[in-house]
Amino acid sequence: MTLPLIAPMLATPGPLPPAAQDTRWAYETKQDGQRAVVYLPGDGTVTLRARSGEEITAAYPELRGLGAALGGTAAVLDGEVLALDEGGRADFQALQSRMGLAHAPAKAARMAAGVPVHLALFDVMHLDGESLLRLPYRRRRDLLEGLALRGPYWSTPAALVGHGEEALRATRAHGLEGLVCKRLDSPYEPGVRSRSWIKIRNMxxxxxxxxxxxxxxxxxxxxxxxxxxxxxxxxxxxxxxxxxxxxxxxxxxxxxxxxxxxxxxxxxxxxxxxxxxxxxxxxxxxxxxxxxxxxxxxxxxxxxxxxxxxxxxxxxxxxxxxxxxx
Incomplete structure (x- = not known):
């Protein structure tokens, strides 16, 4: 299946949503990695593209198995490629040794043995031949979680609905980069830095x-x-x-x-x-x-x-x- 190229939606820096609107938002951990749009045409193959649109598939050979994991289902997914430290936290310095190897597949394969990456998936924009861009975030998350994509090098981290203050405190307590707040009724806006997604970086x-x-x-x-x-x-x-x-x-x-x-x-x-x-x-x-x-x-x-x-x-x-x- 030929899949449409979709530019990733971007978050706008800002504060937590007002407490009175808390239950209208979902909260995800802000990941410190490389943004990737994942194209799975349903034939067992996978293509990854960076935020710039550049193909980066060859830089991360351990993610090729995602195509087989999804089987005959065609999809376009949004996620972040991470290198994790011993505590399971994203280590951008370690990831830098893997980035930029899209044109050096042999070196990428060697590096994968010592510095494996993990793909955290958080959205689905196209599924089984249908565009999901106009669906609300809540519905897209339901569809993404229904794919049950959990494997040795990929997962679908949970999103918390409501409890934004607690979520932000938890990211700070665990030394994580921050929080992304996503309005439950928001569509997916390709290439747009939207107020429907708010990012909070722990400084x-x-x-x-x-x-x-x-x-x-x-x-x-x-x-x-x-x-x-x-x-x-x-x-x-x-x-x-x-x-x-x-x-x-x-x-x-x-x-x-x-x-x-x-x-x-x-x-x-x-x-x-x-x-x-x-x-x-x-x-x-x-x-x-x-x-x-x-x-x-x-x-x-x-x-x-x-x-x-x-x-x-x-x-x-x-x-x-x-x-x-x-």
Whole structure:
């Protein structure tokens, strides 16, 4: 069967729905992986396409068995490809070693043995020759769950109707990326960033020590485009990433003056990060950032600048690496 190409529906960042509307929404765990639309023509084969439309089937050979699992049923499914850590949580850093291998099937097969992926399915847009785009989310979920797709490398995680506050608290307590809220009566809107799907990312806060900066471009030439951040580890100040968002133009100018006053030719980080064009500073400035998660090596993912902390010296701040960072 020839299946229609369907662009994935996208969620809009926002808060939890009002408590009075809670029972009109379903809540799913926000997964930290690679979005994939899955095409199953009913002949035992499977094709995966990324959000961009690029075919990525060959990057994940362990998912080929999904075609046989569905048998003669033709379907287009929506999901997320994940790499899971020992605790069953999505590990994006591990997944990165699998992404980009669509044109290297031999390497993808070798990597699958050491870093297997898991496909979490959460929607169905086409089934048995019929478009389901106009059906409400609740009905599409019923149809998806009726397919009973649970296997060694794929599953259909549960969606909770109502109890949004409790669901969000649970994701935070378990260190998960966040929550996606989906209106029960919403149709599937291909390629649209819709208010019918709301994503909430769990953000954490931490103190950091500024150890350098990278210059901006264009109108920001000569000004910091991003700050290079560090936290104290066993061997000294460890580089934990760069932040380039979260400040106003006035704050950028203030930071530029402070950075110039502390300029040095000596990199304060150990080991020295490989960053072209970096300007180093004496590690005196303390700041506070928000971030989503950390990589296993301690790098902050999706950091955003909150504020400078002139009230704290580096010794007084809590800018220490977590004990479990490798």
């Amino acid at each position: 954490r806060g931490t103190d950091v020590i500024v150890g350098g900066w990278l210059p901006g471009k264009g109108r920001l030439t000569g000004l910091p485009g991003s700050l290079l951040l560090g936290q104290r580890g066993a061997g000294g100040l460890r580089y934990v990433g760069a932040v380039g968002t979260g400040w106003s133009e006035a704050e950028r100018a203030e930071l530029a003056a402070l950075l110039r006053a502390d300029a040095t030719d000596v990199c304060p980080f150990d080991p020295v990060p490989r960053l072209r064009g970096a300007h180093w500073v004496r590690p005196r400035l303390v700041g506070e950032v928000r971030y989503s998660t950390r990589t296993r090596s301690g790098l902050l993912r999706q950091p955003s600048w909150l504020r400078l902390r002139p009230d704290l010296t580096p010794e007084e701040s809590s800018a220490d690496l977590p004990d479990d960072v490798v």
